[in-house]
Amino acid sequence: MTKSDSSKNPQTSKAAVAPRRLLDGIRSPADIKALSEQDLPQLAQEVRDELIKVLSQTGGHLGPNLGVVELTIALHRVFNTPLDRFVMDVSHQGYVHKMFTGRLDRFHTMRQFGGLNGFLLRTESEHDCYGAGHAGTALSAALGMAVGRDLRGSDEHIVVVAGDAAFTCGISYEALNNVKAHTKRFIVVLNDNEWSIAKNVGAIANYLNTIVASPTFAHLHEKARNFVQAIAGKSVADFAHKVEESVKGLLVPSVIFEELGLRYYGPIDGHDIPLLIRTFEFLKTQEEPVLLHILTQKGKGYAPALKQPDKFHGLGKYKIESGETAPTPTPTYSEIIGKTLAKFAEANQKLVAITAAMPSGTGLSHFAKAHPTRYFDVGIAEEHATLFACGLATQGLTPFLTIYSTFFQRAYDMAIHDIAIQKLNVRLCMDRAGLSGDDGPTHHGLFDIGYLRHIPNWVHMQPKNEDEFVDMLWTMAHYNSGPIAIRYPRGSGTGAKIKPEPRLLEIGKAEVVQHGRDVAIFGLGNMFEVAEEAARKLEEKGISRRSCVAQRFRVRRDGTSALANDQYSGGSRRLAGSFYRARRRPNLAQETRHHSRRIGGKSPPAPAQKIQSASIGGLIEKRRAPSFPKAPFIFSMAISRILSG
Numbered sequence: 001m002t003k004s005d006s007s008k009n010p011q012t013s014k015a016a017v018a019p020r021r022l023l024d025g026i027r028s029p030a031d032i033k034a035l036s037e038q039d040l041p042q043l044a045q046e047v048r049d050e051l052i053k054v055l056s057q058t059g060g061h062l063g064p065n066l067g068v069v070e071l072t073i074a075l076h077r078v079f080n081t082p083l084d085r086f087v088m089d090v091s092h093q094g095y096v097h098k099m100f101t102g103r104l105d106r107f108h109t110m111r112q113f114g115g116l117n118g119f120l121l122r123t124e125s126e127h128d129c130y131g132a133g134h135a136g137t138a139l140s141a142a143l144g145m146a147v148g149r150d151l152r153g154s155d156e157h158i159v160v161v162a163g164d165a166a167f168t169c170g171i172s173y174e175a176l177n178n179v180k181a182h183t184k185r186f187i188v189v190l191n192d193n194e195w196s197i198a199k200n201v202g203a204i205a206n207y208l209n210t211i212v213a214s215p216t217f218a219h220l221h222e223k224a225r226n227f228v229q230a231i232a233g234k235s236v237a238d239f240a241h242k243v244e245e246s247v248k249g250l251l252v253p254s255v256i257f258e259e260l261g262l263r264y265y266g267p268i269d270g271h272d273i274p275l276l277i278r279t280f281e282f283l284k285t286q287e288e289p290v291l292l293h294i295l296t297q298k299g300k301g302y303a304p305a306l307k308q309p310d311k312f313h314g315l316g317k318y319k320i321e322s323g324e325t326a327p328t329p330t331p332t333y334s335e336i337i338g339k340t341l342a343k344f345a346e347a348n349q350k351l352v353a354i355t356a357a358m359p360s361g362t363g364l365s366h367f368a369k370a371h372p373t374r375y376f377d378v379g380i381a382e383e384h385a386t387l388f389a390c391g392l393a394t395q396g397l398t399p400f401l402t403i404y405s406t407f408f409q410r411a412y413d414m415a416i417h418d419i420a421i422q423k424l425n426v427r428l429c430m431d432r433a434g435l436s437g438d439d440g441p442t443h444h445g446l447f448d449i450g451y452l453r454h455i456p457n458w459v460h461m462q463p464k465n466e467d468e469f470v471d472m473l474w475t476m477a478h479y480n481s482g483p484i485a486i487r488y489p490r491g492s493g494t495g496a497k498i499k500p501e502p503r504l505l506e507i508g509k510a511e512v513v514q515h516g517r518d519v520a521i522f523g524l525g526n527m528f529e530v531a532e533e534a535a536r537k538l539e540e541k542g543i544s545r546r547s548c549v550a551q552r553f554r555v556r557r558d559g560t561s562a563l564a565n566d567q568y569s570g571g572s573r574r575l576a577g578s579f580y581r582a583r584r585r586p587n588l589a590q591e592t593r594h595h596s597r598r599i600g601g602k603s604p605p606a607p608a609q610k611i612q613s614a615s616i617g618g619l620i621e622k623r624r625a626p627s628f629p630k631a632p633f634i635f636s637m638a639i640s641r642i643l644s645g
């Protein structure tokens, strides 16, 4: 049949045109309200298909979002954002909300440069009332909004969506402690899928399981479902009352949230759209703080994600059919630390390892398998993890505290008040130091040099490659003179071969890889690779008398401010200062000469090169923090200026 034949046949031409998706008609939450309730399961399926397809290309938080599809539909069906506020904890589960709030056409740009952010972002949409990325912030922030609303005398709804692991965060309880005293209208949805990134841990996780496993619940839950089906179609007031009766039937006596002053409802099936809608319609009429406990499946609707919830919590590109991801060419720093500490712990019975809910992210899952009794996952509780490590240190143990650099920000006070002042032998391992790529500004580990370097007593190091990394871990295991920290980047390093036996490094000593006269190039940790590249470029330009220094340590003992890398420190610091000032001043060349003379050098024949070569050191030494979004660019500009000459 020719093309023209086919166009004459109405049957064939109809089959050739794919039916328009309901999802494509959703430009705003009003479009969800306009659909018939019977259409909502189809919408849910289309959302899942879109998530699986797009994220296979962009990467992202697939499992959590597959789990909240029905919840997000029901929320947008019942409430009215941006007037009503949805505050999502971590906000990694906000992708479906983004699709429904005018961002579907840009959904394929998720986590890409210039595209949609992987978390909620106030500047991205008026429907994102609160941005996040770190866990445990939602309840407190939402309570502030509720109190603001009450003081203003308006009546919008504030709805928190928080996962079960958010209830392992101390701050969640600090907020709950205040809710009843400060507001009457406050809705919390506890989205319980039993998983943090790994399986959720601790007494609270066990407690939630006990509620869910109770036979009373199983019986009543079925009754509630029948009830809602039976009442479908009656007036809102009528069924609100009946839902109240029904849902109250599910009340489990002596629920901790009730003791804290929130009326507890649930647990209910978080994938049952009609039940969720009726329940929210009821809850929005309540004049008291309420907590709805819903049960969902992380990864629902996608077999590979159901099989491996941990991996599919957040991942890079994958093959849709199998869920396979590309293997990393060389072991990542996280894998290396997990395996290395496990090996060290065979000989050192005092070695213990701690993670705050990130066993796979930090590589400690390897350690956990080898030494389960000396491995501790304490939940999303970085402050507690740090204090716990302090306690272990007082017992003469060798605690390795592995935390992402960005999440250790939480424990800044402990770094001073508990670790530094008491000079405790805590070994802090900061993963994802530096840029963390597509996770965006909440996840970059940009500030640990800044926030640790001014605290007395800490040793702070960064390896130039995997081999030096193991040497540093070995050095940490043997260092008993106070706190010691290491920062290392996301992913793999240079692929350097790790020698069979690690060696102890001399604390505070840099490695001068090449001696020279005209220019000193400093590379801290993995930036040494870039320093070497810069040195090569300079050589091509005929500047061959340069030194190349692999800076390893930042040491501060007893409040001194001296740099460990003695002979180079003063010059690099001052030159670094000149570089950063120069970026804002037009008369670059003149100022460079001036600075160069001040530190005792001759006027350089090619001032720009002199400044540029110091700019790597400048990053190390920089005191004034750049503004959030610009930080990565300042950094990369400095490097690219060197490389491009």
Ligand SMILES: Cc1ncc(C[n+]2csc(CCOP(=O)(O)OP(=O)(O)O)c2C)c(N)n1
Pocket: 064, 089, 090, 092, 093, 133, 134, 135, 162, 163, 164, 165, 166, 167, 191, 193, 195, 196, 197, 298, 313, 356, 357, 358, 380, 382, 407, 410
């Ligand atoms: C302070 C902090 N520590 C660690 C993390 C890493 N993290 C992101 S999501 C997550 C688990 C969240 O689990 P849950 O709240 O139950 O939500 P779910 O993904 O199961 O929907 C963790 C540990 C974080 N975002 N913030």
